[in-house]
Structure formats: structure tokens, C-alpha cells
Amino acid sequence: MPIHLRAETGDYAPNVLCPGDPLRAQYIAERFFEPGFRQVNAERGMLGFTGTFEGRPISVQSTGMGCPSAGIVFEELGMLGVERMIRVGTCGGIQPNMSMGDTVVAIAASADDQTALQYAQMDGFAPSATFVLAERAAALSRDSGRFDVHIGSVVSSAVFYHPDTNVVSRWRRLGHLGVEMEAAMLYTVAAVRRVEALAIMTVSDVYAGEEPPVRISDDDLKNGVDQMMEIACRVAVS
Ligand code: HPA
Numbered sequence: 401m402p403i404h405l406r407a408e409t410g411d412y413a414p415n416v417l418c419p420g421d422p423l424r425a426q427y428i429a430e431r432f433f434e435p436g437f438r439q440v441n442a443e444r445g446m447l448g449f450t451g452t453f454e455g456r457p458i459s460v461q462s463t464g465m466g467c468p469s470a471g472i473v474f475e476e477l478g479m480l481g482v483e484r485m486i487r488v489g490t491c492g493g494i495q496p497n498m499s500m501g502d503t504v505v506a507i508a509a510s511a512d513d514q515t516a517l518q519y520a521q522m523d524g525f526a527p528s529a530t531f532v533l534a535e536r537a538a539a540l541s542r543d544s545g546r547f548d549v550h551i552g553s554v555v556s557s558a559v560f561y562h563p564d565t566n567v568v569s570r571w572r573r574l575g576h577l578g579v580e581m582e583a584a585m586l587y588t589v590a591a592v593r594r595v596e597a598l599a600i601m602t603v604s605d606v607y608a609g610e611e612p613p614v615r616i617s618d619d620d621l622k623n624g625v626d627q628m629m630e631i632a633c634r635v636a637v638s
Pocket of ligand 1: 491492
């Protein structure tokens with residue numbers, strides 16, 4: 401039994417959804433899993449549940465915020481035999497064609513956080529998604545509905561309240577679609593452990609120029625998350 405996920409092999413399904421927020425994990429289980437799901441972790445409030453989606457086993461496990469916290473959870477899920485991890489979170493949208501509630505599928509995650517690079521033991525490592533999962537998410541997103549789906553790279557930043565007012569411009573220049581805080585760690589742990597990984601995010605705030613970001617309303621966030629989750633659940637059990 402690992403230190404932070406107080407579970408045994410078999411408590412998690414092979415395919416696990418990984419939101420940052422513990423209450424989002426509970427929402428996902430209640431809204432998308434069939435009745436009868438069970439709680440498999442509550443250590444440090446990091447809620448985790450196992451159940452079924454369209455008759456197939458699935459789990460959801462919250463990771464907390466940032467690469468250090470998320471890395472512990474990804475590593476321990478690996479120890480417990482999990483084969484596929486899908487991060488379902490939020491990101492800041494940083495390209496001009498992006499709107500609140502849009503979905504971002506991250507094919508790569510630049511590690512602007514030493515945690516992932518320290519774990520990789522290689523400064524130039526390129527954390528990237530499992531291609532078949534990105535391909536399935538792309539296919540499913542063609543009839544995804546109300547919000548646009550963007551497919552490309554994101555930045556995994558170590559700092560939410562960044563003191564450098566030019567940092568978003570530098571990320572934008574390199575074509576990143578969004579900024580979040582966990583995907584690079586997921587892709588690095590998954591690469592080392594030879595498991596499958598994909599990060600899908602709902603745009604929760606939009607960065608235009610150098611201005612501070614504008615944040616989504618709670619209602620729009622819920623609708624955006626629901627669209628993202630339809631894609632993520634299907635990719636998870638595919
Ligand atoms: N920065 C970092 N992580 C995030 C953001 C952001 O603006 N929005 C959602 N997750």
C-alpha cells in the first residue's frame with residue numbers, strides 16, 4: 401500500500417482519470433460513473449473513486465495542484481498497476497483564437513517546472529502524450545459540441561502567480577495553446593513507467609496580450625468541463 405494512496409492493487413481500474421481538484425473527482429464519479437462506484441482513497445483529502453463508465457471499469461483520482469503533488473499520485477498509481485492516466489483539468493488559454501470553456505488536448509507539455517526535469521534526469525527531455533490517445537481524443541472532438549477543441553502543446557508552469565509579466569508572451573511565441581501545472585509531470589512519469597498518458601483541459605481563463613487573465617464564470621466552467629469529460633471518459637475506456 402503506497403503512502404498517499406491508501407489502496408491495494410486492484411482497487412483502481414487500469415484506466416484512471418486524474419483531475420487536480422478532489423471535489424471534481426467526486427463530481428466526475430457522481431455525474432459520469434454508473435451507480436455503485438466506491439471511494440478508494442481519501443488520504444490527505446485526495447479523493448479517489450472506482451466504478452464503471454458504459455459498463456467498463458474506470459477510476460478517478462485527484463492529484464492536487466502542481467507537479468510535485470501530482471507526481472506523487474502518478475507514481476503511486478503506477479505502483480498500483482494502473483496502465484493509462486488521463487489528466488482532466490483546467491488551463492489558461494494563451495492563443496488569440498481561444499475562448500472560455502474550449503477544450504485543449506495536449507500532445508506535448510513544456511516543463512517550465514524543475515520537478516519533471518529532475519525526475520527525467522535530462523534537461524532537454526520532451527514530455528509528450530501517448531499518440532493513440534491523442535488521436536482518439538482528436539477523433540472524438542470532431543463532433544464535440546458547443547466549445548472549440550484545440551490540439552497542440554501546453555506549458556506546465558511551476559508558478560501560478562508568475563511575477564514576470566512577459567512570460568505568457570514567450571510561451572505564446574512558441575505556439576503553446578495553454579498554461580497549466582501538471583501535464584509535464586504526467587508525461588514524464590508515464591514515459592519512465594511505460595504507461596499511457598494524455599492531458600485534456602478546459603480553458604478556465606484567457607490571456608490576451610500582456611493583460612491579467614479574465615476568468616470563466618462557474619456556470620460556463622461546468623459546461624466546458626462536461627464537454628471535456630465526455631471526450632475524456634470515452635478515451636479512458638477505449
Ligand atoms: N496558470 C496556471 N495554471 C492554470 C491556469 C493558469 O492561468 N489556469 C488554469 N490552470
